[in-house]
Amino acid sequence: MDFKDNTKPIYLQLADRLCDSIVSGEYGDDCRLPSVREFAATVEVNANTVMRTYDYLQQSGVIYNKRGIGYFVVEGASKIIRSNRLDSFMNEELPELFERMKLLGISPEELSDRYAQYCTRHKKTNDNNK
Amino acid sequence: MITIEHLTFGYSKRQKPIIDNMELTLEPGRVYGLLGPNGAGKSTLLYLIAGLLTPLSGKVMFDGIDTRRRMPSTLNDIFIVPEEFDLPPIKLSSYVKINSPYYPGFSLDDMKRHLATFGMDDDPNLGKLSMGQKKKVFMAFALACNTKILLMDEPTNGLDIPGKSAFRRFIASNMNDDRLVVISTHQVRDIDNLLDSIVMLNGSKLICSATVNEITDHLAFMTTSSPEMIERALYAQPGLEGTQIIIDNDSSLDTKLELELLFQYALEKGDELNKKLHKNE
Amino acid sequence: MNNINKFSVKRVLSLCKMIIAEQPRVFMMMSLLLLGVLALTFVFININTYNYSSCDFESARIAIYIIFVSYGMIFTSLAYGKMRNKKGRTSFLMLPAMQIEKYIANFIIYVIMYIVMFAVIAYIADIVRMIAMSTFAFHGNGGIYPMQFSTLWCEDTANMMATYLFMQSFYWLGAILWPRNSFIKTYSAITILGLFYVLVGIVLYKLIIGDHYYHLTMFDDEPINHNLIIWSIVTITFVINYTIAYIRLKETDVVQKLL
Numbered sequence: 001m002d003f004k005d006n007t008k009p010i011y012l013q014l015a016d017r018l019c020d021s022i023v024s025g026e027y028g029d030d031c032r033l034p035s036v037r038e039f040a041a042t043v044e045v046n047a048n049t050v051m052r053t054y055d056y057l058q059q060s061g062v063i064y065n066k067r068g069i070g071y072f073v074v075e076g077a078s079k080i081i082r083s084n085r086l087d088s089f090m091n092e093e094l095p096e097l098f099e100r101m102k103l104l105g106i107s108p109e110e111l112s113d114r115y116a117q118y119c120t121r122h123k124k125t126n127d128n129n130k
Numbered sequence: 131m132i133t134i135e136h137l138t139f140g141y142s143k144r145q146k147p148i149i150d151n152m153e154l155t156l157e158p159g160r161v162y163g164l165l166g167p168n169g170a171g172k173s174t175l176l177y178l179i180a181g182l183l184t185p186l187s188g189k190v191m192f193d194g195i196d197t198r199r200r201m202p203s204t205l206n207d208i209f210i211v212p213e214e215f216d217l218p219p220i221k222l223s224s225y226v227k228i229n230s231p232y233y234p235g236f237s238l239d240d241m242k243r244h245l246a247t248f249g250m251d252d253d254p255n256l257g258k259l260s261m262g263q264k265k266k267v268f269m270a271f272a273l274a275c276n277t278k279i280l281l282m283d284e285p286t287n288g289l290d291i292p293g294k295s296a297f298r299r300f301i302a303s304n305m306n307d308d309r310l311v312v313i314s315t316h317q318v319r320d321i322d323n324l325l326d327s328i329v330m331l332n333g334s335k336l337i338c339s340a341t342v343n344e345i346t347d348h349l350a351f352m353t354t355s356s357p358e359m360i361e362r363a364l365y366a367q368p369g370l371e372g373t374q375i376i377i378d379n380d381s382s383l384d385t386k387l388e389l390e391l392l393f394q395y396a397l398e399k400g401d402e403l404n405k406k407l408h409k410n411e
Numbered sequence: 412m413n414n415i416n417k418f419s420v421k422r423v424l425s426l427c428k429m430i431i432a433e434q435p436r437v438f439m440m441m442s443l444l445l446l447g448v449l450a451l452t453f454v455f456i457n458i459n460t461y462n463y464s465s466c467d468f469e470s471a472r473i474a475i476y477i478i479f480v481s482y483g484m485i486f487t488s489l490a491y492g493k494m495r496n497k498k499g500r501t502s503f504l505m506l507p508a509m510q511i512e513k514y515i516a517n518f519i520i521y522v523i524m525y526i527v528m529f530a531v532i533a534y535i536a537d538i539v540r541m542i543a544m545s546t547f548a549f550h551g552n553g554g555i556y557p558m559q560f561s562t563l564w565c566e567d568t569a570n571m572m573a574t575y576l577f578m579q580s581f582y583w584l585g586a587i588l589w590p591r592n593s594f595i596k597t598y599s600a601i602t603i604l605g606l607f608y609v610l611v612g613i614v615l616y617k618l619i620i621g622d623h624y625y626h627l628t629m630f631d632d633e634p635i636n637h638n639l640i641i642w643s644i645v646t647i648t649f650v651i652n653y654t655i656a657y658i659r660l661k662e663t664d665v666v667q668k669l670l
Contacts, residue, residue: 007351007352007353007385007386008384008385008386009346009384009385009386009387010323010386012384013386037302037303037305038303040302040303040305041299041302041303042299043302043323044295044298044299044302044323044324045302045323045324046161046302046305046323046324046325046326047302047305048159048160048305048326049323049326049342052343
């Protein structure tokens with residue numbers, strides 16, 4: 001397995017991957033996730049790292065653990081994930097983008113126009129995502 | 131589970147020892163990466179842990195017993211897969227029949243599973259296999275013995291690409307709280323996601339002994355083009371996407387450990403690395 | 412769990428099976444070779460016997476004696492072949508069994524099994540001789556008689572065993588000290604040491620006893636029991652060599668400093 005983002009720790013990259021699977025519907029509500037060891041074997045990563053991923057997702061409220069049985073997707077996890085990702089985007093990625101835009105001298109109006117044009121052009125793609 | 135106490139080893143008392151007064155504890159439930167430049171003593175350390183060499187002073191204890199005593203109760207819970215090994219020119223089934231009784235934890239089902247993972251034929255004649263095939267078969271056997279300690283010297287050397295992937299899946303799916311795996315290698319990229327603890331040797335000393343989490347708690351790894359950051363970095367290495375740097379992790383960043391980068395930093399400034407990792411002790 | 416660290420006969424037998432199973436061809440070849448040597452020797456003696464009907468007894472006995480001891484030395488040198496190189500030593504030392512068990516298993520195969528094997532093969536070789544002689548050679552009156560092995564079991568057998576055990580113990584030690592090219596190295600070592608002791612013996616004799624013959628008469632008074640002396644020397648040598656060999660085995664490391 002190749003890991004794309006150079007600086008994000010593996011356990012977070014794995015968390016992203018699992019969240020993607022949940023959002024896409026591969027793991028529905030109350031669905032049982034693969035065991036730590038199974039998932040570790042699939043992605044060829046140390047089981048302790050996968051354990052950290054599962055702990056992280058538990059703390060984020062996305063999955064829950066039934067002792068002795070396994071990990072399950074929380075009801076409504078998709079929404080929680082989307083909301084978390086929205087927060088993360090607004091609070092971390094956007095400020096970074098704004099900083100760069102400011103340095104390049106791009107105005108808020110220009111950004112607004114371009115985003116509106118983009119949305120019109122890709123209306124179909126947006127509909128699919130909802 | 132394995133404690134190395136004041137271990138000193140060399141082939142000649144007059145020359146500088148290969149391992150000098152080493153203190154190290156290896157805990158169960160972990161996969162250790164043993165790194166070091168050529169000739170640093172990685173294989174030697176593995177042999178010492180297995181009890182295959184007699185130290186000049188100090189000892190290696192496995193669950194309270196000195197491994198050098200070579201008692202059957204320690205031997206049947208340690209399996210070493212050397213870089214090179216010979217197999218007798220007999221059928222695999224015969225080999226398993228002869229050797230498996232010595233390992234109480236051996237499971238034939240596990241053996242079959244591992245062989246399948248490696249895509250190996252059911253019952254080849256061991257004398258007719260290529261080096262890579264022999265490695266796959268032997269590693270399948272090694273893992274099927276379910277020993278508490280698994281020592282591997284350059285395990286991915288000679289394996290084809292599917293074999294390396296199979297190897298990673300092996301190790302990842304067979305970890306448990308009792309088992310301890312030590313992988314000595316130069317091919318860091320083959321296995322770096324499998325490791326949760328790093329042990330580095332250089333010049334007869336231990337220059338790093340920490341878990342991956344401990345390392346990423348104290349150090350941050352990133353790629354940058356900013357000259358100020360490169361200037362202030364602990365270590366910098368130019369690369370394809372920018373300069374890879376290591377900095378003190380003062381802002382509690384959560385970054386991915388770049389093992390090759392860390393290795394080069396450790397070779398250059400081993401003492402500094404050690405101090406940073408054990409700042410709180 | 413404690414049982415694992417106790418001596419186990421079952422494990423010793425299993426180790427014996429392993430020694431043979433790992434190199435079946437070597438044992439088969441050595442057996443066939445021995446059969447060939449013995450059969451040819453018997454046939455040769457038979458042909459040269461005045462009365463064709465059986466082997467000249469004296470010659471046969473001497474031949475068996477020589478072949479038993481020298482072939483025994485060669486066979487013993489094959490022991491511990493696995494320790495020839497680092498890879499073999501690794502698998503030998505890592506095998507979960509007590510060192511003493513591994514030691515005894517090798518002894519059972521390379522000494523005890525040898526003795527039994529020799530007796531069986533000698534018997535077969537005699538049969539081969541009889542078949543060969545009756546098929547190809549002309550004989551005068553009567554048939555071909557098998558060799559009277561039972562008469563071979565006399566005091567000469569004791570001498571033969573004594574010589575065998577004596578020489579064999581050196582080669583046993585050599586097999587552990589020098590797993591590579593064991594026979595040649597042991598042979599050279601014995602020759603050199605032997606010459607050394609003989610020289611020292613001659614010098615000491617000249618110095619201590621010299622021309623003082625009357626010292627010798629003291630020994631003449633008491634009838635010397637040759638057997639006792641021989642067996643004492645053999646036993647002491649055997650015990651010393653085997654003990655040193657075992658100590659050396661326990662000290663063996665995967666990388667030998669002295670080879």
